[in-house]
Structure formats: C-alpha cells, structure tokens
Amino acid sequence: MFRIGLFVALVVLASCSTTRVIKPLDKGEKQIGASFGGPAIIFSGAPIPLPLTSISYAHGLDTGLTLAGGLHTTALLFGNAEIDLSLGIRVFESNNERFGLTASPGVHLFYGFRGNAFRAYPQLEGIGWWQYGEKNHLLYGGLGTWVELVREKAHSEVQQHELMPYVTLGHQFAGAKWKWQVEARYIGFNYSTDNIVVEYLGPFPNGTTGLYVGLTRKLGKQ
Amino acid sequence: MRRLITLMAIACLSTSCLKLDSLLYSPYTDIESYALDDYEGRQEIEVGAEYAIPESKQHLFTLSSDPEGDAKEIWALYIGDISRIATDTVILYLHGNTGHLDLYWTRIKLLANAGGSNRFGVMAIDYRGFGLSEGPPTEEGLYEDADAAMKWLKENGLSDDRLVVYGYSLGSAPATEITANPRTMRPSKLMLEAPFASDEVMVQDGSGLTMPGDYFSSLQIDNADEIKKVNVPFFWIHGTADSFLSIETHGEVVYKNYEGIYSEAHRVEGGEHSDVPAVMGLAPYLDVVLEFIER
Numbered sequence: 001m002f003r004i005g006l007f008v009a010l011v012v013l014a015s016c017s018t019t020r021v022i023k024p025l026d027k028g029e030k031q032i033g034a035s036f037g038g039p040a041i042i043f044s045g046a047p048i049p050l051p052l053t054s055i056s057y058a059h060g061l062d063t064g065l066t067l068a069g070g071l072h073t074t075a076l077l078f079g080n081a082e083i084d085l086s087l088g089i090r091v092f093e094s095n096n097e098r099f100g101l102t103a104s105p106g107v108h109l110f111y112g113f114r115g116n117a118f119r120a121y122p123q124l125e126g127i128g129w130w131q132y133g134e135k136n137h138l139l140y141g142g143l144g145t146w147v148e149l150v151r152e153k154a155h156s157e158v159q160q161h162e163l164m165p166y167v168t169l170g171h172q173f174a175g176a177k178w179k180w181q182v183e184a185r186y187i188g189f190n191y192s193t194d195n196i197v198v199e200y201l202g203p204f205p206n207g208t209t210g211l212y213v214g215l216t217r218k219l220g221k222q
Numbered sequence: 223m224r225r226l227i228t229l230m231a232i233a234c235l236s237t238s239c240l241k242l243d244s245l246l247y248s249p250y251t252d253i254e255s256y257a258l259d260d261y262e263g264r265q266e267i268e269v270g271a272e273y274a275i276p277e278s279k280q281h282l283f284t285l286s287s288d289p290e291g292d293a294k295e296i297w298a299l300y301i302g303d304i305s306r307i308a309t310d311t312v313i314l315y316l317h318g319n320t321g322h323l324d325l326y327w328t329r330i331k332l333l334a335n336a337g338g339s340n341r342f343g344v345m346a347i348d349y350r351g352f353g354l355s356e357g358p359p360t361e362e363g364l365y366e367d368a369d370a371a372m373k374w375l376k377e378n379g380l381s382d383d384r385l386v387v388y389g390y391s392l393g394s395a396p397a398t399e400i401t402a403n404p405r406t407m408r409p410s411k412l413m414l415e416a417p418f419a420s421d422e423v424m425v426q427d428g429s430g431l432t433m434p435g436d437y438f439s440s441l442q443i444d445n446a447d448e449i450k451k452v453n454v455p456f457f458w459i460h461g462t463a464d465s466f467l468s469i470e471t472h473g474e475v476v477y478k479n480y481e482g483i484y485s486e487a488h489r490v491e492g493g494e495h496s497d498v499p500a501v502m503g504l505a506p507y508l509d510v511v512l513e514f515i516e517r
Contacts, residue, residue, distance in 0.1 A: 080437050115436035150432040154422040155446045155475050159432050188430050196427040196468060 016052045018183045018214030019168060020068040021088025021104055022129050022140050025060030030219040032057055035070075037212030039187055041200055054084075056216075064090030068106075081111040086123065102127045108146070122147040127168070138172040138181075164188050166210075178217050185210040246392070246421070246441065247359035248320040249352040256282055256297070256353065261324040267500045269328045273335045275301055287350065287363070287370035296355035296367050298374065299323055301334040302343030308379025311515065312343040313386045314371055314409070316393030318496075322353025326390075332499060333388065337512040342386075347371045349396075361395075361441055365405075368396040372407040380407070386515055388413040391467065391495065394476075395443045402451035411515065413457040416495055418467045419446040419475045427471050446475045455484040457514045461493020461501065486514060 017035035025031060038050030056070035065087065072082035086106025093100040104125040111118050125144030132139065145165040153159045170183030188207035193200045200208030250263075258280060281300040286293055302310060313333050317326040323346055334344045349367045351359035368387075375385065387409040389397025394417030401412045418424065421443055422435030435441070449456070458480075460473035467473070469489065477487050488510055490502045499507040 078437065110433070110437070112434060112437045114440060115434055117434040117436065119431075119433060121431065146431070148431060153426050153432050154420055154435070155479065157471070157475065161430055164430055191430045194465065196465075196471075 016072060016074075016082075017054045017056070017070055017084070018181055018212045019104075019125070019127060019140070019142070019170060020056055020070060020084070020086055020106075021058060021066050021102060022127055022138055022170075022172060022181075023100060023131070024064050024066040024088040024090045024102060025058060025218075027060050027063045029060040029066075030058070031216050032219060033214055033216035035212055035214040037183075037210065039200060039208045039210040041208070050210075058088070058216075064093075075110070079113045081113070082108065084108045084123070086125075091126075098131050100129050100131075102129065104144075120149060121164075122149070125168075135174045137174050139170075140172070141167070141169045143167050161191055163190065165190060170212075172216075178215060181212075181214045181216070183212045183214065185212070246319060246439075247351065249349075249359060250321045250325070251351070251353065253322065253324070253353060256299070256322075257324050258282075258299075258327050261327060263324065264321075265328050266318075266325055266496050267328050267332075269331055269504060273328075273331045273504075275331050275334055275340075279303070279334075279340055285347070285367075285370045285374055287367045290362075292357070292363075294350045294355065294357040294363070294367075296347055296350055296370065297323065297353055298345065298347045298371060299330065300343065300345050301330060302340050304378060307343060307375060310343045310380075311384045311386065312345055312375055312380055313388050313413075313515075314368070314375070314397075315344055315346040316368055316387070316389045316397045317346060317348075318391035318393055323348050324353070329390070329499070332504060332508060333511065336508045336515065341512075342515065345371055345375060361443060364392075364396040365399050368400050369405045372400070372405070376407055382408045383410045385409045386411040386413065388415070389417065390415045391418070394418060394445055398445045398448045398452065398476075401454065402448040409454060411455045411457070412452055413459075413511070413514065414445075414476065415459045415498060416461065416464055416467055417445050417458070417473055417476050418443075419472045420444040423471050423475070427468065446479050449476050449480050452480060453482040455514070455517070456480050456482055457486055457488075457511075459488040459490060459498055459502075459507075459510075461490045461495065461498045463492050464495045466495035484517075486510075 016038055033056040035054045038052035052074045054070045054072040058066050058068040060066050068086050070084045075082035086104050089103045091101040091103050106123045108121045123146050127140050127142035129138050129140040145163045148162050151159050166185050166187040168185050170181055172179050172181040186209055192206055279301055283298055284295045285298050287296050315330055330344055330346050347367055348355040349359055350357040350363040385407055387397045387401055394414045401409045421439055421441045425433050425435045458477045460469045462469055490498045493501040
C-alpha cells in the first residue's frame with residue numbers, strides 16, 4: 001500500500017512552495033528564486049517531504065508593492081501547467097525597517113494537458129517579519145489559505161471544505177548575493193487526514209506539516 | 223500567455239510526462255514458487271485448521287492472457303474439483319494491489335469453505351506483474367487477466383448463472399469492469415469488499431481539493447461509474463474504520479450508485495481495510511457470503 005500512498009501524496013500541491021514575498025521589494029528591484037519541498041508523509045515507514053519544485057520571479061512595481069510569479073516544475077513533469085501569481089503589499093513597516101507586515105493575495109492556476117482540465121485556487125496570505133543582524137536576516141511567520149471555488153467533487157459528491165488554511169514559520173538567511181530560506185508549514189488544520197489513502201506526518205489528527213527550502217537572488221538594483 | 227502554455231506543453235511532451243499509474247500496484251515478485259500453506263510471509267488474515275484445503279483440491283497452473291497482442295503467461299489457482307466445474311458454482315476471487323496469491327491464500331481458503339468444505343469452487347489469479355505472472359501490471363491487463371480466468375472456467379464447463387465474481391480492494395476494479403461490460407462470461411452476482419470509487423476520489427481525498435484525477439494518472443478505473451451498468455445482484459462489505467479506502471468517500475459512493483435489481487450492504491464496525499472477515503468473525507462473514515450466493 002505504500003506505493004499507492006505515494007501516488008496520492010504526490011498530487012498534494014497545495015502550499016507547494018516557500019513564501020514568494022516576505023518583505024516587498026523596492027521599486028524596480030527584480031528577484032529570481034527557486035523552491036524545493038512539500039508536505040511530509042510517511043513512506044515505507046520513513047518521513048519524507050514531497051519533492052515539489054518551482055522557480056519564481058518577482059518585480060517591485062512600486063515601493064511596497066511587488067508582483068511575483070512562479071512556475072511549478074514538478075507539476076510540469078506530470079503534464080500539468082501550474083503557475084502562481086501574487087502581489088506582496090506592504091501593510092506596515094516600522095520606521096527602522098526592522099518589523100513589518102505583508103499582505104499577499106494571489107492565485108494558483110492549473111491546467112492539465114492530459115484531460116484539458118483547468119482549476120483556479122485563489123490564495124490569501126498575511127506575513128509578519130522581523131529583520132535582524134548586520135546581514136538583515138529575516139524571521140517570519142504568517143497565516144494563509146487556499147480558497148476552493150468548485151463545490152462538486154468526483155461522482156457529484158459535495159466538497160465540504162471551502163478553505164485549505166496553513167500557518168507558516170520560516171527564516172531567510174541573507175548572503176552577499178543569494179538569500180536562502182527554510183520554512184515549515186502546518187497545512188489543512190481544518191481537514192481530517194484520517195481514513196485517506198496517504199499517511200501524512202503531523203502532530204495532530206488533522207492536516208499535515210510541510211518543509212521547504214528556497215533560494216532567491218536580487219537582480220539589478222541592489 | 224499562449225507562448226508560455228505552448229512552452230509548457232513542449233516541455234511536458236519532451237519529458238514524456240511522468241505518470242503515477244504504476245504506483246497503483248504493489249506486487250511482490252521475489253518468489254520462485256507459490257507456497258500457499260507453507261507461506262511464512264504476512265497473511266491478510268489468519269484462519270484455523272478447520273478451513274484447511276486438501277492438497278488434492280489445490281490446482282496451480284498458468285493461463286495465457288492476451289490483451290491486443292500483449293500476451294503474458296499468468297498464474298492461476300483453482301480450489302475444488304476441476305471435473306465438477308460443469309456443475310459447481312464458482313467464485314472468481316480478484317485480489318488487492320499488494321503482494322501475490324500467497325498473501326491472499328487464507329482469504330481464498332475461507333471462501334472455499336463457505337457453506338461447508340469445497341461447497342463452491344474458488345478461482346484466483348495473479349495479475350500480470352504479480353508473483354510469478356509475467357509482465358508489468360497495467361489497467362487493461364487487470365481486465366484481460368480476469369477475462370482469461372473466465373475463458374478457462376468456461377472451457378471447463380462453467381455457465382454464466384454459476385459464476386460469482388468477488389473483488390477485494392484493487393480487485394474491485396476488474397470485478398466491476400467485467401461485470402458491467404461482460405466479455406467472455408456474464409457473471410450472475412458481484413461481490414465487492416472494500417472497493418475504491420475511482421483514482422479521482424483518491425486524489426481528492428489526498429489533496430483535500432477538487433483536483434481532477436487525470437492531472438496525475440491516465441487510469442480509467444471508475445468503479446463508482448461502472449457500477450451503474452451492473453444489473454446483477456450486488457453484495458458490498460466494508461470496514462467502518464478503513465484508513466486506506468474510506469468507507470464514506472469510496473465504498474458508500476459505489477454502493478449508492480448501484481441501480482440494479484438487488485443489493486445488500488455490510489458495514490463492519492471497526493473493520494480496517496484488510497481485516498473485515500476477522501473483525502466481523504469468520505463464521506458470520508461466511509454466513510453472509512453464503513446467504514448472498516444462495517439467494
């Protein structure tokens with residue numbers, strides 16, 4: 001049964017990358033990035049994070065307003081186009097630029113080339129961050145959710161869940177050119193994972209935990 | 223945007239698009255022969271000596287299964303007197319997604335004892351890629367291999383009215399398919415234990431979202447839809463504590479979609495995916511099996 005568990009686990013793309021915009025870029029700034037990781041499952045008795053990968057690009061439209069987009073490369077390998085688009089909006093920033101709040105509305109778009117099926121999942125996220133040290137490392141945490149727009153599941157069953165919420169805790173290490181981040185998530189805490197084909201890893205009966213690493217680099221204006 | 227989608231399609235095609243179909247199957251192939259009573263590995267359920275089958279009633283042999291030119295030699299097991307197939311009722315047992323025939327031997331013995339020792343003949347197969355059967359497992363192979371068993375039964379004198387198909391877990395797919403869309407034979411009754419509704423339900427259970435199943439596989443297995451075509455009497459049994467294929471999202475959907483002439487449901491309180499006969503009690507389990515077959 002382990003293999004069939006992996007079958008389903010690999011389709012769990014919700015919350016499938018690191019946070020795209022923690023602290024909005026300045027106007028004109030550009031940033032590229034890559035993310036690896038996903039929800040954790042028990043596979044053959046061992047915990048593993050799912051190997052979901054994506055690449056991203058972000059552009060500072062204005063000071064405190066960033067547009068970000070990502071292409072999900074693991075999904076692409078399975079014959080599906082998945083892209084995410086989001087805005088990073090500065091809600092609050094302290095005068096010394098040490099603390100801030102970022103709101104991030106966005107959407108995940110899926111298109112399956114095999115069955116020509118399209119899905120859109122709006123996403124809302126709020127991130128609080130603390131910038132510290134000489135190198136301006138970032139500690140951040142937040143709350144977000146995917147929104148389910150389709151009300152009917154397979155075989156005309158009713159989709160009971162309108163939201164797939166998650167909490168995030170992460171850290172971004174700032175280097176001279178590159179920044180890398182490690183992030184943990186607790187996903188779907190409103191969703192019972194009892195009696196489903198995959199064994200998710202988590203401290204509670206509901207939802208699952210996820211582990212992600214990301215790498216970003218600013219281009220142009222530094 | 224059109225350029226981006228075209229680029230994605232090209233990238234997808236150039237990597238031949240990964241699919242998860244093969245992960246549906248978990249066969250064991252590390253055996254040189256079938257052990258049956260001497261098998262020391264994990265058994266799905268334990269049964270006592272009172273369910274023993276004399277060696278003279280155990281017949282292991284091979285069949286040729288040939289879905290559109292992809293001929294494979296698969297292994298089959300018949301329990302009972304082959305010479306009496308022309309007059310006996312026979313249960314065709316289609317096993318789950320893990321292992322090989324040895325893992326299901328105790329289940330097969332149980333069914334061979336429904337209504338008394340060898341009251342019914344029982345036939346089981348290892349699908350292609352399972353145990354000693356040749357080739358990789360495929361969805362079409364499941365159906366063709368089950369049909370190959372039916373061809374053998376028909377050649378030995380079995381008539382449609384004495385054929386009962388019993389599918390457990392993954393076996394619910396070929397059981398439902400060949401009953402809904404008869405090939406060599408038209409089964410007279412369908413029995414499903416812990417069936418799954420479709421791979422799409424697995425995907426949606428696992429993701430919590432309404433993602434289409436074909437995002438990740440090209441499997442066409444859809445018992446919840448195929449069961450609508452089944453018009454023969456239908457028996458469904460499922461554990462309420464099935465943590466693998468949820469009774470609510472899988473079994474109940476299949477049962478609800480049956481529109482035929484007679485159905486009965488057995489929701490076994492506390493039963494997990496693979497222990498329903500044991501949790502229900504072996505004798506009560508065999509009683510309901512017998513009652514359904516004889517009705």
